[in-house]
Amino acid sequence: MRKFNFKIILPILQKLFSISILYVAFAVLPAEATLKVDINSGKIEPLPIALPDFFGSGTQAITLGRDIASVISSDLQRSGLFRLIDSRAFIQGRNSLRVRPRFPAWRQIQAEALVVGSTELRPNGQLRVEFRLWDVLRGQQLVGLRTDTEPRNWRRVAHIIADAIYSEITGEEGYFDTRVVYVAESGPALKRIKRLAIMDQDGANHRYLTSGSHLVLTPRFSPTEQEITYLEYPPGKKPRVYIRNIDTGQREKLGEFDGMTFAPRYSPDGKSVIMSMAQNGNSDIFVMDLRTRRYQQLTRHPAIDTSPCFSPDGKRIVFTSTRGGKGQIYVMDSDGRNKKRITFGRGKYSTPVWSPRGDQIAFTKQTPGEWFIGVMTPDGNEERLLARGFAVEGPTWSPNGRVLMFFRQPPAGKEGGKPKLYSIDLTGHNEREIKTPTDASDPAWSPPK
Amino acid sequence: MDWKIPTIILVALALGACETTPDNVGSVKGSGSISVKTAATSLAPVSVIKNRKLAKLAPGGVAAGSQEDLVTNIGDRVFFGLDSVSLSSDARSTLEKQAQWLRKNPNVTVTVAGHADERGTREYNLALGERxxxxxxxxxxxxxxxxxxxxxxxxxxxRPIDARSVEDAWSKNRRSVTTVD
Structure with missing residues (x-):
């Protein structure tokens, strides 16, 4: 787990975006800060927070200040853990707020947290963004940060600030500075066009990675977030697992075999891809070393073995198998030993995905007429069903392991069977549709940084 | 001696192989060594084209050995039960007719595509379709x-053929389809 700390991530951020991040000030937190949200406790009363537009001098800085505050507000609002107080209720004027918050004026409107920030365009063309998060009840600063960056990075800065606020209030990593790769669907049901698409977690910066000329399915990020692995149908050939560089578009087929390869996922160290391979019709699980291109067979069973996923420490693999009669979830060591069935509930289980924190496995459960997205511990206990629908499928974890994204397809006829993306908290609350330009399926959230 | 028989078979195979070369007999006129151009692709001089046989037409006017022939006169698909890969007697009977038809059309190669209904998760259904x-x-x-x-x-x-979420559609979608390459 990465505790959000600008000091730790500073070198990474500098490398990635050439932005330098400096401390503005850090107030020493009292031992028992009251301004905390325990996100493990069922239904949560959202924390009232005031987030005025960031101050700026000059048209561009004012616009950026408003846009940054708006992106932060939407992030916090969508998390379900914050309630943004309407700016029309604000009592303290902007000029005096710029000097220092007058806390009674914020307490009066029931704000418990207050974010005050500013944007400034520097003579060198850099955008300087500062913000302070205040505990209104105690009149204390919780966190204050400053960053200088290219103005075009303003959205990312907003997400990083939202992450800092989320992290300060919940004690958990934020998940707003993240991306989602998914399959964008269009065209009639009998002639569906599927394209790989990528977007920020809030739907911004949406772009298509493929043209739709070939069928593509099940994209998943590499741990570096630079590549994806996915299934593609080259015309007239067997479907194959590919890896593709997101920025350059360069793609490469992972080996040529007699049978189809599918259901790929990277290992947590990014050195190999685990997948299913069909041989004479039977699907088993293989792992391929990306450097040597050698592969190792991990299951050898006449039943279907598919949807493999590593544990975050890389030591174990969870997968779906029909060896018990119908689809159930199994765990094995990363060398294929010690296979053990972990689901025994009624219905069929599939698409297991290990949480980035290691403590949960998400899955799809099917019963006649209704499917569920659920979670359980890695030994198969404490099953909880979070989301349901005619067809809900393919959970993917937010990098902090607190939120799941999945897709839901209503029965054809009512809404035409069109799939859409949704997110839901691990608590089972706060289900939200993720807006996409077209129908959408097979989401994959970017990995922990 | 015995060695003659394999030779004959080899010759037959070689001739058979010739038959699979593109011939475009339909567009060839005369027998001089003129070259025929279709769609900007130059063909070999006609004198090189050995196979001047015209495709036989099956009853009803479809070309023997074509996908249309397979669909119309034999049946290109068989259906499966939910989560099942076993062949029903109907399925076996259709495949027996396909086998007979393939023997009658020895130059035809086919691809059998496996499909599942929507009541399975994506990767499971890929595995099921393969089976x-x-x-x-x-x-x-x-x-x-x-x-x-x-x-x-x-x-x-x-690739469903009926997109509705009803049993009637699902049973049509759980299929294997034989297609002439």
């Missing part, structure tokens, strides 16, 4: 057909 395609292929091979003439592919739930 269905292979079950159909294995039966054709068991009936004596050369395995090299039959490729398989799985589309899982990606």
């Amino acid at each position: 269905r395609a292979t079950a159909a292929r294995d039966y054709l091979v068991a009936l004596g057909l050369d395995q090299n003439r039959i490729k398989t592919i799985s589309y899982g739930k990606e």
Whole structure:
């Protein structure tokens, strides 16, 4: 787990975006800060927070200040853990707020947290963004940060600030500075066009990675977030697992075999891809070393073995198998030993995905007429069903392991069977549709940084 | 002596192979060494084209050995039960007719595509479709057909023929379809 700390991530951020991040000030937190949200406790009363537009001098800085505050507000609002107080209720004027918050004026409107920030365009063309998060009840600063960056990075800065606020209030990593790769669907049901698409977690910066000329399915990020692995149908050939560089578009087929390869996922160290391979019709699980291109067979069973996923420490693999009669979830060591069935509930289980924190496995459960997205511990206990629908499928974890994204397809006829993306908290609350330009399926959230 | 028989077979195979070369007999006029151009692709001089045989027409006016022939006169698909890869007697009977038809059209190669209904998760259905395609292929091979003439592919739930979410549609979608390459 990465505790959000600008000091730790500073070198990474500098490398990635050439932005330098400096401390503005850090107030020493009292031992028992009251301004905390325990996100493990069922239904949560959202924390009232005031987030005025960031101050700026000059048209561009004012616009950026408003846009940054708006992106932060939407992030916090969508998390379900914050309630943004309407700016029309604000009592303290902007000029005096710029000097220092007058806390009674914020307490009066029931704000418990207050974010005050500013944007400034520097003579060198850099955008300087500062913000302070205040505990209104105690009149204390919780966190204050400053960053200088290219103005075009303003959205990312907003997400990083939202992450800092989320992290300060919940004690958990934020998940707003993240991306989602998914399959964008269009065209009639009998002639569906599927394209790989990528977007920020809030739907911004949406772009298509493929043209739709070939069928593509099940994209998943590499741990570096630079590549994806996915299934593609080259015309007239067997479907194959590919890896593709997101920025350059360069793609490469992972080996040529007699049978189809599918259901790929990277290992947590990014050195190999685990997948299913069909041989004479039977699907088993293989792992391929990306450097040597050698592969190792991990299951050898006449039943279907598919949807493999590593544990975050890389030591174990969870997968779906029909060896018990119908689809159930199994765990094995990363060398294929010690296979053990972990689901025994009624219905069929599939698409297991290990949480980035290691403590949960998400899955799809099917019963006649209704499917569920659920979670359980890695030994198969404490099953909880979070989301349901005619067809809900393919959970993917937010990098902090607190939120799941999945897709839901209503029965054809009512809404035409069109799939859409949704997110839901691990608590089972706060289900939200993720807006996409077209129908959408097979989401994959970017990995922990 | 015995060695003559393999030679004859080899010759027959070689001739058979010639028949599979593109001939475009339909567009060739005369027999001089003129070259015929279609769609900007230059063809070999006609004198080189050995196979001047016209395709036989099956009853009803469809070309023997064509996909249309297979669909119209034989049946290109068989259906499966929910989560099942076993061949029903109907499915076996259709595949037996396909095998007979393939023997009658020895130059035809086919791809058997396996499909699933929407009531399975994506990757599971890809695996299931592969098993269905292979079950159909294995039966054709068991009936004596050369395995090299039959490729398989799985589309899982990606290519339904009836998009409705009702049993009638699902039962049509759980299928393997044989297609002439």
